[in-house]
Amino acid sequence: MYQWDFGILWSYRWLFLNGLGVTVGFTVVIVVCGLLFGLLGAFGSLSRFRGLRLAALAFIEAFRCTPILVQLIWFYYALPILAGVEMTPITASALALSLYGGSFYSEIIRGGIVSIDKGQSEAGAALGMTPGQSMRRIVLPQAIKRMIPALMNHSIIQFKNTSLVSVLAVPDLVYQSQVAAHDSYRPLETYTAVAVAYAAILIPLTIIVRRGEKRLAVSE
Amino acid sequence: MSETNNTSKIEIRSLRKSFGNNEVLKNINLDVAKGGVVALIGPSGSGKSTLLRCINLLVVPDGGSVRVGDTRFAFGDGAKLPDVKTLARFRATTGMVFQHFNLFPHMTTLQNVMEGPVTVRRMAKADAEKLARAQLAKVGLAEKAGQYPATLSGGQKQRVAIARALAMEPDVMLFDEATSALDPELVGEVLNVMQQLASEGMTMVIVTHEIAFAREVADRLIFMRDGVVVEEGPARQVIDNPQEAATRAFLSHFHRTGALPAANATP
Numbered sequence: 438m439y440q441w442d443f444g445i446l447w448s449y450r451w452l453f454l455n456g457l458g459v460t461v462g463f464t465v466v467i468v469v470c471g472l473l474f475g476l477l478g479a480f481g482s483l484s485r486f487r488g489l490r491l492a493a494l495a496f497i498e499a500f501r502c503t504p505i506l507v508q509l510i511w512f513y514y515a516l517p518i519l520a521g522v523e524m525t526p527i528t529a530s531a532l533a534l535s536l537y538g539g540s541f542y543s544e545i546i547r548g549g550i551v552s553i554d555k556g557q558s559e560a561g562a563a564l565g566m567t568p569g570q571s572m573r574r575i576v577l578p579q580a581i582k583r584m585i586p587a588l589m590n591h592s593i594i595q596f597k598n599t600s601l602v603s604v605l606a607v608p609d610l611v612y613q614s615q616v617a618a619h620d621s622y623r624p625l626e627t628y629t630a631v632a633v634a635y636a637a638i639l640i641p642l643t644i645i646v647r648r649g650e651k652r653l654a655v656s657e
Numbered sequence: 658m659s660e661t662n663n664t665s666k667i668e669i670r671s672l673r674k675s676f677g678n679n680e681v682l683k684n685i686n687l688d689v690a691k692g693g694v695v696a697l698i699g700p701s702g703s704g705k706s707t708l709l710r711c712i713n714l715l716v717v718p719d720g721g722s723v724r725v726g727d728t729r730f731a732f733g734d735g736a737k738l739p740d741v742k743t744l745a746r747f748r749a750t751t752g753m754v755f756q757h758f759n760l761f762p763h764m765t766t767l768q769n770v771m772e773g774p775v776t777v778r779r780m781a782k783a784d785a786e787k788l789a790r791a792q793l794a795k796v797g798l799a800e801k802a803g804q805y806p807a808t809l810s811g812g813q814k815q816r817v818a819i820a821r822a823l824a825m826e827p828d829v830m831l832f833d834e835a836t837s838a839l840d841p842e843l844v845g846e847v848l849n850v851m852q853q854l855a856s857e858g859m860t861m862v863i864v865t866h867e868i869a870f871a872r873e874v875a876d877r878l879i880f881m882r883d884g885v886v887v888e889e890g891p892a893r894q895v896i897d898n899p900q901e902a903a904t905r906a907f908l909s910h911f912h913r914t915g916a917l918p919a920a921n922a923t924p
Contacts, residue, residue, distance in 0.1 A: 554759075556755060556757055556759035557759060557761065559715055559755070559759060560753075560755065560759035560760075560761070560818075562715060562744075562745070562748060563713060563715060563748055563751075563752070563753035563755075563822070564748070564749065564772065564773040564776075564777055564821070564822075564825060565745050565746065565747075565748045565749025565750075565773065565777040565778075565825065566745060566773075566776060566777055567741050567742060567745045568741055570745075570776055570777070574772065574776050575761055575772075578763050579761075579762065579763050582763070
């Protein structure tokens with residue numbers, strides 16, 4: 438029978454905290470950048486111009502339909518050879534994760550925009566609004582409400598996806614716990630603690646999201 | 658392009674429109690005098706809604722010309738399509754009321770009515786609010802200013818939609834089956850507002866199935882079928898004494914299924 442000993446993890450607490458900080462900070466960066474890529478992808482895919490639509494579609498499908506682990510490795514090892522730019526593991530993984538997230542955000546944002554009844558933008562146009570005005574004043578405010586739950590949901594997935602950056606030796610929570618596990622010979626305790634740490638952050642977040650969804654549903 | 662000492666407010670010449678292979682409008686001509694009220698009737702698929710939407714260019718015609726007031730657009734061979742700014746400016750002078758209201762659900766009633774003046778006409782908020790409250794009072798909904806559309810009845814929603822269109826102080830009002838989505842008992846309140854507008858001299862084009870209302874309020878009636886005007890003339894004359902067999906067939910169907918009695922539609 439295995440003897441659990443969680444006490445031993447205490448001496449690695451600073452390592453864990455450090456890793457957790459990197460994980461959270463990294464998530465903030467890739468969610469913000471991902472949303473920007475997502476916005477570009479969504480408006481690109483809805484553009485009147487065919488070239489823009491095709492470019493957006495190529496971006497979305499390329500990142501949506503390949504595994505993020507492969508993308509991470511490819512951005513770090515293959516891209517520098519192809520493009521001739523050296524990237525630190527952090528830059529490479531932030532870029533890959535942001536683009537990967539952006540491809541999903543694009544579809545969420547695009548879907549939110551097209552889900553708004555065509556009569557809404559028609560009513561805007563009939564009042565004399567330009568397409569830009571009716572997008573800003575009429576369509577987006579309604580669409581964003583519908584997007585928020587899905588955007589939050591995917592951001593939660595992105596938070597967990599940051600665990601993959603450990604393969605490029607980015608010192609996130611998973612990477613640091615690998616160090617701790619090798620050092621202490623206590624991988625079971627270590628990874629259990631890591632799982633608890635992720636859950637401890639995400640469960641409150643999901644509760645907030647669910648509350649928010651309910652409030653949005655009422656106001657609609 | 659502009660001209661005109663012409664008395665007609667709306668002038669449509671040889672208008673054509675197809676959706677794919679389906680020719681919806683075939684060479685339509687239409688004049689609406691200033692202050693005139695024209696009712697467009699016809700079976701579904703006759704092209705009457707498309708014609709109405711061509712008047713404010715929500716649907717861009719394939720050929721022919723559309724003039725409202727002093728602004729004229731020509732379409733078809735060699736004609737350049739108007740850019741979005743020109744279109745927007747043109748549409749700001751025509752009000753439209755939709756079958757399904759299309760109120761903005763994320764705004765209160767007051768904000769709905771203020772939206773056009775504030776965003777399109779760049780009016781100061783305080784002035785726009787005054788204007789919007791006056792329009793809401795006009796349709797009898799002053800006390801609903803702070804409510805969201807979801808809390809209103811269908812008839813109230815449509816009256817707000819009319820107030821929203823009127824807040825742009827348009828020259829022309831277009832009604833696209835404004836009462837077709839309403840419960841029967843709510844139709845009257847919307848028709849009342851429309852009748853009041855007509856009596857104030859608003860130029861109106863009304864796509865409707867309310868034959869009794871059209872007879873009462875419209876001065877001209879146009880019966881369309883399969884993308885052509887089959888018959889037109891003074892509303893009472895066409896309704897009471899249709900000349901074409903197709904018109905007779907369509908109108909008799911209405912009488913048989915019991916259109917709203919005139920007394921009910923126009924109390």
